[in-house]
Amino acid sequence: MKEKTIILTGNPNTGKTTLFNALTGLHQKTGNWPGVTVEIKEGHFIHGDTRFTVIDLPGTYSLTSFTEDEKIARDILVRKQADAVIVVVDATNLERNMYLVTLMMELEQNVVVAVNMYDLAMEKGISVNTEELEKMMGIPFVRTVANRNEGISRLRDLISGEGRKPKTGAGSINYGKEIEEAISGIVSKLKDFTTPYPLRFLATRLIEKDPEFTAMFEGKDTFADIKNITGKLDREYPEIENTMIEKRYGFIHGMVEECTRRETRLEEKIQLTARLDKLFTHSLSGSLIFLFFMWFTFQAVFTLGGPFAGILHFLFSIAGSWTGKILFAAALPEWIISLLTDGIISGVGAVIIFLPNIFLLFFIFAALEDTGYIARAAFVTDRIMHRVGLHGKSAIPMLLGFGCNVPAIMATRTLETRKDRIITILALPFMSCSARLPVYLLFTGIFFKHNQGTVLFSLYIIGIIAGMLTAWIFKNAFFRKESSHIIMELPPYHPPEIKGMLISAWAKSCLFLRKAGTMIFAGVVLIWFLSYFPLSASFASRESFTGMIGSLLAPLLKPAGFGSWQAGVALLSGLVAKELVVGTFGTVLGGTDGMSAALSLLFTPVSAYSFMLMTLLYVPCVATVAVIKQEAGTRWALISALWSILAGWLTATAFYQAARLFF
Amino acid sequence: MLKLSEAHNGKYMIVRIDPACQGAKKRLTTLGIFVGDEIEITKPAPGPVIFKKGGTSVGVGHGIAMHISVTPSDRGKAA
Numbered sequence: 001m002k003e004k005t006i007i008l009t010g011n012p013n014t015g016k017t018t019l020f021n022a023l024t025g026l027h028q029k030t031g032n033w034p035g036v037t038v039e040i041k042e043g044h045f046i047h048g049d050t051r052f053t054v055i056d057l058p059g060t061y062s063l064t065s066f067t068e069d070e071k072i073a074r075d076i077l078v079r080k081q082a083d084a085v086i087v088v089v090d091a092t093n094l095e096r097n098m099y100l101v102t103l104m105m106e107l108e109q110n111v112v113v114a115v116n117m118y119d120l121a122m123e124k125g126i127s128v129n130t131e132e133l134e135k136m137m138g139i140p141f142v143r144t145v146a147n148r149n150e151g152i153s154r155l156r157d158l159i160s161g162e163g164r165k166p167k168t169g170a171g172s173i174n175y176g177k178e179i180e181e182a183i184s185g186i187v188s189k190l191k192d193f194t195t196p197y198p199l200r201f202l203a204t205r206l207i208e209k210d211p212e213f214t215a216m217f218e219g220k221d222t223f224a225d226i227k228n229i230t231g232k233l234d235r236e237y238p239e240i241e242n243t244m245i246e247k248r249y250g251f252i253h254g255m256v257e258e259c260t261r262r263e264t265r266l267e268e269k270i271q272l273t274a275r276l277d278k279l280f281t282h283s284l285s286g287s288l289i290f291l292f293f294m295w296f297t298f299q300a301v302f303t304l305g306g307p308f309a310g311i312l313h314f315l316f317s318i319a320g321s322w323t324g325k326i327l328f329a330a331a332l333p334e335w336i337i338s339l340l341t342d343g344i345i346s347g348v349g350a351v352i353i354f355l356p357n358i359f360l361l362f363f364i365f366a367a368l369e370d371t372g373y374i375a376r377a378a379f380v381t382d383r384i385m386h387r388v389g390l391h392g393k394s395a396i397p398m399l400l401g402f403g404c405n406v407p408a409i410m411a412t413r414t415l416e417t418r419k420d421r422i423i424t425i426l427a428l429p430f431m432s433c434s435a436r437l438p439v440y441l442l443f444t445g446i447f448f449k450h451n452q453g454t455v456l457f458s459l460y461i462i463g464i465i466a467g468m469l470t471a472w473i474f475k476n477a478f479f480r481k482e483s484s485h486i487i488m489e490l491p492p493y494h495p496p497e498i499k500g501m502l503i504s505a506w507a508k509s510c511l512f513l514r515k516a517g518t519m520i521f522a523g524v525v526l527i528w529f530l531s532y533f534p535l536s537a538s539f540a541s542r543e544s545f546t547g548m549i550g551s552l553l554a555p556l557l558k559p560a561g562f563g564s565w566q567a568g569v570a571l572l573s574g575l576v577a578k579e580l581v582v583g584t585f586g587t588v589l590g591g592t593d594g595m596s597a598a599l600s601l602l603f604t605p606v607s608a609y610s611f612m613l614m615t616l617l618y619v620p621c622v623a624t625v626a627v628i629k630q631e632a633g634t635r636w637a638l639i640s641a642l643w644s645i646l647a648g649w650l651t652a653t654a655f656y657q658a659a660r661l662f663f
Numbered sequence: 664m665l666k667l668s669e670a671h672n673g674k675y676m677i678v679r680i681d682p683a684c685q686g687a688k689k690r691l692t693t694l695g696i697f698v699g700d701e702i703e704i705t706k707p708a709p710g711p712v713i714f715k716k717g718g719t720s721v722g723v724g725h726g727i728a729m730h731i732s733v734t735p736s737d738r739g740k741a742a
Contacts, residue, residue, distance in 0.1 A: 061693045061694060062693045064689070064693060066686075066689075066690060066693075090718075092718050093717065093718030093719055094718075095695060095717055095718070096694060096695045096717065096718065096719050099693070099695065241689070241692075242688070242689070242692050242697070245692045245693065246692070246697055249695050249697070273705075273720065274705035274706060274713075277705060277706045277713050278705075278706050281706055281710055281711055281713065281722070282706075282709070282710055283709045283710040286710060375722075376722075378722075379710065379711035379713075379722050379724065380710070382710075382711060382724045382725070383710065383725060386724075386726065392711075392724055416686070485684075485687060485723075485724045485726040485727040486711070486722070486723070486724035486726075486727070487687055487690045487691060487694075487721065487722070487723050487724070487727060488721070488722050489694060489719060489720065489721055489722075490713060490720045490721065490722045491720075492720065
């Protein structure tokens with residue numbers, strides 16, 4: 001079987017990821033704001049006698065890299081010699097999207113253009129003459145509606161033919177006399193130079209002062225000649241980079257005008273989007289709506305998820321009790337019975353019962369993404385974000401952080417400056433991820449039965465405030481002079497697709513389940529082992545290894561109100577994964593049933609809230625620290641870990657000591 | 664001529680982007696928005712300014728909007 005590689009590229013928000021899913025059958029997250037694909041995704045499909053590997057790149061507007069994810073996309077597009085490139089363009093906004101197509105043509109790649117979301121274009125009264133576009137550009141075009149699988153089979157056929165290299169002359173841009181002369185001059189100087197890139201493409205990059213391509217020639221004999229040519233051009237066109245972009249857009253404009261037809265139906269939808277924008281992005285109403293959505297989300301997680309969590313709780317209690325009886329009747333050794341019932345079922349069960357709440361959280365976030373609201377949230381928060389040294393666009397990774405801090409930190413690649421990335425990365429661990437939710441649900445269920453939603457909401461708000469304060473402190477300490485502003489394309493509002501939301505929420509819930517089956521499983525087995533030994537001690541007693549470790553930590557935690565060894569060991573295991581806090585309580589306090597009674601003896605409402613504050617603020621998990629190291633370096637990973645432990649302890653202690661004066 | 668942050672709903676022409684905001688200018692350019700283009704403001708300040716050109720709707724933070732100069736377009740009505 002032959003092997004071929006296809007690259008999938010396109011502007012953000014063109015349905016590229018949906019098309020990737022349609023081509024490969026893989027399900028992955030699709031969002032409705034720029035920059036959703038922060039990692040390179042690969043998928044496969046077989047067509048005829050060929051196995052195709054499809055690489056889904058982060059959305060990009062051009063080959064000029066502003067952000068880290070655009071840089072990733074550009075590097076792969078420029079360096080990877082794929083058999084073909086599929087450029088996904090939004091049929092409703094052809095002119096802006098075709099810019100990337102012209103760059104791909106300059107790269108002389110085998111290109112197939114998927115004119116996607118064609119159904120929306122038709123709804124808006126836009127029709128695209130793809131046959132005419134093919135003639136003018138010399139490359140194949142296919143109309144697709146990826147979410148309905150329309151056009152996918154023809155797209156596969158076209159890819160099998162490896163797309164088409166643009167014919168000389170067809171679709172090539174004439175930059176005007178002076179620039180064309182400069183291009184020819186540079187091309188003649190590069191003739192003896194061995195390079196994988198087309199010479200005309202190289203020449204345009206050098207004229208546009210692309211630092212990466214300029215560096216390739218610096219110090220070489222030809223560099224002075226090239227500089228001489230570009231220098232002359234600079235005198236003629238002081239903003240040559242913009243001039244080149246303008247020429248490309250000029251070419252595209254003429255072509256799109258000829259190949260598209262518009263009826264006036266578009267206006268109504270634009271008016272609706274404008275009216276909604278006025279409401280959703282207004283300083284006052286926008287902020288109130290943003291806060292309402294957050295409050296509603298956490299209330300819904302509780303009120304709708306609670307009954308389902310209760311059912312799971314009941315099932316795990318029965319499973320634990322029956323398993324114990326069956327194993328006892330089978331006369332298995334006592335330690336096996338203890339491992340299965342006290343360790344695995346109690347520990348893992350204590351975490352899994354919160355699956356319905358976590359599913360709901362991701363489902364609601366998927367809805368907010370899908371409607372296009374999240375991009376607006378970035379603008380709503382921009383002003384306040386700026387005050388503390390963050391960027392409005394930081395709101396997107398921060399909102400993602402409520403799901404999981406790890407992808408959220410990777411999503412900071414959509415930010416344009418290193419300063420914005422570092423500050424956002426330092427603030428992100430304070431965004432209360434779903435792994436912390438089981439801890440809150442457990443404690444609020446015991447100590448704050450009548451106002452669980454409000455207590456939960458307060459924790460999320462405190463997390464946001466801690467993140468903001470962190471940003472403000474580090475901005476003033478390390479990045480005082482730097483400043484950047486927000487410019488973002490806003491996707492139109494549309495109703496969310498229930499199927500897509502379910503897929504997105506389920507995919508993320510599966511990650512939670514996988515974590516429960518691996519990391520949390522291993523963690524609870526370890527905690528069981530430490531609780532079971534030495535044999536001279538009773539299970540999970542102060543004399544067990546767990547008790548000894550917890551007892552070492554307890555004095556440090558006493559000022560914060562939770563100086564028991566059980567709390568100490570739970571927080572220690574929470575460093576691995578926050579769900580393990582609950583898993584550990586489940587193991588050392590006698591499973592889902594015994595745990596609630598034991599916790600109400602160990603904690604008071606004040607110390608319970610203090611414990612939740614600590615859980616909220618100290619290091620989210622080792623995976624988060626590892627990804628901070630990967631994205632920002634060891635120094636920032638260490639700073640983040642130490643800072644969050646300190647913030648957690650100080651906040652919990654301050655709260656407990658102050659609250660004790662009143663309660 | 665007025666700042667984008669001071670403009671109301673309606674059609675305007677972009678006349679200048681502060682040279683100090685080269686990053687913003689480049690970002691707008693890759694989105695296909697140039698000096699001399701006609702834009703339609705759909706959501707004015709306070710807060711971010713949202714305008715559209717063709718099928719593209721772009722949001723600009725208040726900080727940047729203060730550095731973009733526009734003039735009411737002859738072809739459209741601007742309040």
